Amino acid sequence: MRVVVVGSGLAGLLTAIEAADAGAEVLLVTKATLADANTSHAQGGVAAALFPDDSVEAHVADTLAAGAGLCDVEAVEVLCADGPDRVRDLIARGVRFDRTAAGLARGLEAAHSAPRIVHAGGDATGSEIERALIAAVRAEPRVTVREHAPLADLVLEDGRVTGVELAEGTVEWADAVVLATGGAGQLYAHTTNPAVATGDGVAAAWRAGAELADVEFYQFHPTALVSIRGSAASRPAGRGGSAASRPAGRGGSAASRPAGAFLISEAVRGEGAVLRNARGERFMLDVHPDAELAPRDVVARAIAIEMAAQGGAPVVLDATSLGASVLARRFPTIDAATRAAGFDWAREPIPVAPAAHYWMGGVATDASGRTSLPGLWAVGECAATGVHGANRLASNSLLEAAVFAHRAALDAIEYGENAASRPPFGQRLRTRRGSGDGDGAPRHALQRLMWEHAGVQRSREGLELAASVLSTWTATGLEDRNLLDLARVVVAAALAREESRGAHYRTDFPTPDPAAGRRRIAAPEGAPAC
Numbered sequence: 001m002r003v004v005v006v007g008s009g010l011a012g013l014l015t016a017i018e019a020a021d022a023g024a025e026v027l028l029v030t031k032a033t034l035a036d037a038n039t040s041h042a043q044g045g046v047a048a049a050l051f052p053d054d055s056v057e058a059h060v061a062d063t064l065a066a067g068a069g070l071c072d073v074e075a076v077e078v079l080c081a082d083g084p085d086r087v088r089d090l091i092a093r094g095v096r097f098d099r100t101a102a103g104l105a106r107g108l109e110a111a112h113s114a115p116r117i118v119h120a121g122g123d124a125t126g127s128e129i130e131r132a133l134i135a136a137v138r139a140e141p142r143v144t145v146r147e148h149a150p151l152a153d154l155v156l157e158d159g160r161v162t163g164v165e166l167a168e169g170t171v172e173w174a175d176a177v178v179l180a181t182g183g184a185g186q187l188y189a190h191t192t193n194p195a196v197a198t199g200d201g202v203a204a205a206w207r208a209g210a211e212l213a214d215v216e217f218y219q220f221h222p223t224a225l226v227s228i229r230g231s232a233a234s235r236p237a238g239r240g241g242s243a244a245s246r247p248a249g250r251g252g253s254a255a256s257r258p259a260g261a262f263l264i265s266e267a268v269r270g271e272g273a274v275l276r277n278a279r280g281e282r283f284m285l286d287v288h289p290d291a292e293l294a295p296r297d298v299v300a301r302a303i304a305i306e307m308a309a310q311g312g313a314p315v316v317l318d319a320t321s322l323g324a325s326v327l328a329r330r331f332p333t334i335d336a337a338t339r340a341a342g343f344d345w346a347r348e349p350i351p352v353a354p355a356a357h358y359w360m361g362g363v364a365t366d367a368s369g370r371t372s373l374p375g376l377w378a379v380g381e382c383a384a385t386g387v388h389g390a391n392r393l394a395s396n397s398l399l400e401a402a403v404f405a406h407r408a409a410l411d412a413i414e415y416g417e418n419a420a421s422r423p424p425f426g427q428r429l430r431t432r433r434g435s436g437d438g439d440g441a442p443r444h445a446l447q448r449l450m451w452e453h454a455g456v457q458r459s460r461e462g463l464e465l466a467a468s469v470l471s472t473w474t475a476t477g478l479e480d481r482n483l484l485d486l487a488r489v490v491v492a493a494a495l496a497r498e499e500s501r502g503a504h505y506r507t508d509f510p511t512p513d514p515a516a517g518r519r520r521i522a523a524p525e526g527a528p529a530c
Contacts, residue, residue, distance in 0.1 A: 001416035003409075004029065004164050004174040006151050006201055009037035010126075011380025011401035012180030013133035017093070018409035019178075020142035024416065027172055028143055029164070031150035034134050036196050038182045038381065039398070042126025043265035043333065044109055045119030046090075046402070047395035048083040051106065054114045056080045063396060066111045066295050067389020068502035069517045070214070075386040078367050079396070079403050086402040087118060094132035096120055108270040109394035110293040115270075117395045123265050123331040129398065151181065151200045152478060154208040154376065161208065161375035167478055175416030176375060178408055179205060179363060180401075183381040184486050186479075188356035189444070189451040192224055192263040201382040203482035205363045206489065211372040212522045213384035214361035215486075216493035219392055219503045220456050221357035222299040223269075224261035225350060226314045227341040261355045262337050264317060266394045269293060271330060273319035275303065276349060278310040297391045297503045300354040304456045307353065316349035354456055358397060360388040360503065361493075364521055369408025372523070375415070377408040386519060390502025441473040443480055446487055454491050459507045463495045493520060 001024050005016045008030035016028045030036070049059045059080040064071050091097065097118045098105040108115040120128035137143050155163040155171055163173040181201030185193025206212060269275075269292040277283050287302045288294035294302075303315050319327060324346035328335045338345045363371050363378035365385050371378055380401040387400055449469055453462035470488050475481040497520065499513035500506050 001025070001175040001413065002027070002173070003176045003178065003412055003416060004172050005178045005180060006030070006164060007037065007180030007182060007380070007382070008034040008134075009039035009180060009182055009380060009401065010129050010133065010398055011405045012037075012178075013130070013137055014402060014405040015178050015180055015379055015409045016143050017133065017136050017140060018406055019413060020140045022410065022413045024142065024413055026140075026143045027146065027174070028137065029146045029149045029151070029166065029172070031148070031200065032196050033147050034137070034145065035130055036194065037130065038185075038193055038197060039126045039401070040130045041192065041194060041263065042129075042398055043123040043263060044267045044395045045107060045117040045125045046087055046398045047109075047112065047116050047393065048087045048118065048399060049080060049116060050084050050087060050104065050118065051114075051116060054116050056083075058113055059083070059116065062111060062113050063387065063393045064389070066391050066393035067387075068295075068297075068391050068512070069389065070217075070501065070519055071389035072386025072519070075367050078407075079385075079387045079400060082403045082406070083399050086399070086406060089406070090129065090132070090402060093136050095129050096132070097125075097128075098122065107267045108293075109266045110269065110299070111290070111295045111393055112395075117267065117270075119267070121332070122329065123267065123333045126398065150478060151204055153204050154373075156208055156373070159374065161373050174375075176377065176412035178369070178412055179376070179378040179382050180380045180405070181382045183359040183362075184483065185356045185359075186443075187218075187447065187450050187483055187487055187490065188455060189447040190224065190261055190353070191356040192221055192261055193356065198479040199359075199382075199482050199486045200479070201378065202362050203485045205371065205373070205376065205378065206485060206524055208373060208376075209524055210376065211364040212361060212489065213364035213386070213519055214388075214390075215359075215384075215490050215522060216497050216520070217360035217388075217390050217503045218356055218454075218490065219296055219358040219360060220300040220354040221263060221266075222275075222296060222303050222354050223264040223266070223317055223352040224355035225264055225338065225341060226353050227262065262341075263355075263357070264334060264350070264352055265331070266296070268317065268319055268331060268334065271319075271326070272322055273317050275299070275352075276316050276318050277306045278313055278315075283315075295391055295502075296357075296394065297505070300456055301505055303352070303354055314351035314353045317345075317352045318349040319345055320347060320349065322346075356451075356455070358392055360384070360390065360392055361490075365404075367404075367407065368411035369404050370411060377412050379404045379408045390504060441475075443483065446470075446473070446480075446483060450487055450490070454487075454494055457505050457507050458494055460495065461508075463491055466491045467495065489522060493522060496520065
């Protein structure tokens with residue numbers, strides 16, 4: 001049987017390896033190079049109950065608490081129960097996690113009740129996972145890799161996904177298609193995601209008629225480095241209005257900060273770093289009992305409020321108490337990046353601000369990665385399994401990718417063995433159709449619109465404005481078409497959820513509504529056949 005896997009982060013690479021191990025012929029396609037994936041940028045690590053003073057039950061409880069009442073309990077139990085075995089699988093496949101004399105090293109991150117985060121290279125976990133899995137894929141004769149091959153659309157026959165159409169015009173037939181295309185951080189003006197994160201798989205699935213879920217929930221990481229000294233760049237919209245409406249600080253305009261902001265891992269706060277406002281106060285002490293280790297949505301929102309109160313200037317992360325040797329040893333990547341930006345974070349606090357980081361929403365799946373379309377699976381950040389609810393628990397993302405890639409590969413194999421025979425890979429059957437007419441809005445305009453009105457804090461007025469503007473725009477490029485499709489979906493879902501829950505915060509509905517404590521499934525009406 002033949003499986004097409006789209007994407008080359010942890011989820012895509014592991015799906016391809018697992019499917020090949022089970023005897024499938026696999027085509028792995030990716031829009032750039034194999035290493036150009038969100039996984040490569042992951043710092044903190046992988047959460048799993050691997051240690052004797054921890055338990056699967058505790059990990060489940062922490063995940064459910066962070067998810068703010070919106071998690072799928074069955075999916076969470078699968079995630080946490082399967083997690084230890086999947087970490088062991090990664091080790092068996094060559095991932096070199098950090099170790100101490102006692103065994104695997106581990107760290108503590110926000111909203112975890114115990115230190116259970118295994119990491120590699122100090123703060124280079126994703127890069128090490130990519131290295132090991134890329135080597136495994138390259139060594140697997142049953143996996144064919146095609147780089148620089150962006151996904152354009154899914155191919156359907158009689159309501160079943162039977163292949164993918166690539167931007168070059170090639171149709172690749174398959175008995176099963178697995179999307180592992182990552183998130184859509186490029187929806188926002190400020191994001192920790194790389195340039196490839198344009199939501200291609202989710203948008204293609206949406207156009208094909210697949211159900212999406214939880215799309216209003218986008219997680220903003222609290223601490224992205226503001227790299228220009230004295231800059232008010234990247235300030236999020238707070239109580240006092242949008243960031244873009246305020247004048248720039250002396251370091252440059254908010255719009256000048258490029259997408260792909262450098263992330264300062266939550267693990268830094270787990271080791272003891274604290275957040276301070278312009279007056280030097282630890283403001284998180286008055287916000288949440290866990291202070292800097294509160295859930296990410298709480299910390300990001302608190303930073304936004306502090307920034308609004310101090311004219312848009314970023315807050316600072318103070319790690320000076322940890323000392324230069326600890327910072328350099330435990331966080332070598334961050335240490336190098338902060339110094340390259342002109343900061344000595346062992347001697348001075350560094351400026352930080354929230355940035356779009358992780359999408360809890362995506363293509364709705366079950367616990368085996370199956371979507372609402374026969375023949376299609378989704379894994380990793382592009383999937384909405386329900387494990388994250390309204391707010392992902394730190395370091396559960398790499399774990400989710402590993403757990404559900406394994407399950408999806410096995411399920412797709414079982415499905416594909418009963419599928420009708422397809423032509424060989426590489427049939428050139430059609431030419432890429434156009435993606436829009438007229439003058440499309442520049443991408444940065446969409447990103448700023450989303451940042452201002454569908455970002456850290458939202459309101460009906462802002463969301464309705466965003467929806468109105470988005471309805472008038474067209475997109476002339478493939479990635480821009482995907483972003484425009486997804487921006488409309490996110491804004492519509494954010495308007496429909498008239499409450500605040502997890503990463504979705506409405507200033508006009510600032511409290512959770514018990515009656516709204518359920519996941520929302522979106523299905524396109526009259527979606528065109530691809």
